[in-house]
Amino acid sequence: MLILPLEALFYSPKLHFKRNIEKMPRARRHYIPGYVWHITHRCHKKEFLLKFARDRQRWIYWLFEAKKRFGLCVLNYMVTSNHIHLLVIDDGHDAVISKSMQLVAGRTAQEYNQRKKRKGAFWEDRYHATAIERDEHLVRCLVYIDMNMVRTGVVSHPSEWKFCGFNEIQNPRQRYVLINNSRLMELLNVGLIDELKDTHKRWVDETLRIDKHVRESKWSQSVAVGSKEFVEMTKNKLGSRVKGRSIIRSDEDYCIREQQTSYITDFANENAVPSDDNTYLWNFGDISQLLTG
Numbered sequence: 001m002l003i004l005p006l007e008a009l010f011y012s013p014k015l016h017f018k019r020n021i022e023k024m025p026r027a028r029r030h031y032i033p034g035y036v037w038h039i040t041h042r043c044h045k046k047e048f049l050l051k052f053a054r055d056r057q058r059w060i061y062w063l064f065e066a067k068k069r070f071g072l073c074v075l076n077y078m079v080t081s082n083h084i085h086l087l088v089i090d091d092g093h094d095a096v097i098s099k100s101m102q103l104v105a106g107r108t109a110q111e112y113n114q115r116k117k118r119k120g121a122f123w124e125d126r127y128h129a130t131a132i133e134r135d136e137h138l139v140r141c142l143v144y145i146d147m148n149m150v151r152t153g154v155v156s157h158p159s160e161w162k163f164c165g166f167n168e169i170q171n172p173r174q175r176y177v178l179i180n181n182s183r184l185m186e187l188l189n190v191g192l193i194d195e196l197k198d199t200h201k202r203w204v205d206e207t208l209r210i211d212k213h214v215r216e217s218k219w220s221q222s223v224a225v226g227s228k229e230f231v232e233m234t235k236n237k238l239g240s241r242v243k244g245r246s247i248i249r250s251d252e253d254y255c256i257r258e259q260q261t262s263y264i265t266d267f268a269n270e271n272a273v274p275s276d277d278n279t280y281l282w283n284f285g286d287i288s289q290l291l292t293g
Contacts, residue, residue, distance in 0.1 A: 041086075109122030
């Protein structure tokens with residue numbers, strides 16, 4: 001099998017992807033239609049490659065393009081200096097999530113390296129996805145993403161960080177809309193946009209008030225987080241793909257945990273590396289088509 005490095009994809013203009021080139025294995029399809037997924041993706045070797053506002057903005061721009069091109073349903077997002085969080089729902093349409101991640105990551109890396117005249121990988125070659133139950137666990141994961149930069153000490157309130165979904169939920173856009181508020185309202189059982197805004201703000205303010213904004217690795221290191229019934233059902237649906245993984249209790253939640261966890265403390269515990277399990281291999285052939293789209 002011919003395995004091409006990331007450098008070959010983004011930085012070698014003479015490289016052509018031909019039909020007879022054997023591709024890397026496709027992403028393992030852990031996605032289940034109707035499920036909400038919390039996705040994390042980290043810059044290569046935890047480097048602060050998204051430290052400039054323009055690069056964070058470009059990631060957001062390409063997320064919008066993914067929504068336009070593939071119909072990605074975005075519920076929340078956060079772009080930090082060296083990793084991203086993305087909350088989406090899988091509507092079961094033609095690998096929308098994996099195509100979207102390939103487009104957003106590929107374009108962001110390509111533009112950065114061209115501007116900086118840089119060679120080398122921009123992202124870790126895998127991204128991680130955690131299934132989130134559609135109940136109070138969704139609420140807590142939504143707020144957990146909002147609180148990312150508060151946990152690092154960079155801001156005191158999510159509204160102070162421009163590159164996240166909090167402000168869009170609180171002040172819905174008329175143009176370049178990213179967050180699907182109607183779908184979010186449906187999932188949260190909220191009838192009106194003003195009710196969504198007020199409820200969302202109350203959740204965040206309550207989290208700040210009780211000072212419960214510490215890092216919880218279960219949201220980004222697990223295969224699934226939810227009730228015991230949800231986690232058992234998810235494990236059954238995934239079958240052999242989660243063979244050997246255990247269901248454990250974490251506070252009031254249940255999780256399918258990875259066989260190995262390898263978070264390394266850095267930048268107030270927020271810049272750790274997701275484990276390789278329940279992560280997704282790049283399909284270089286698919287990416288080459290997306291980058292020329």
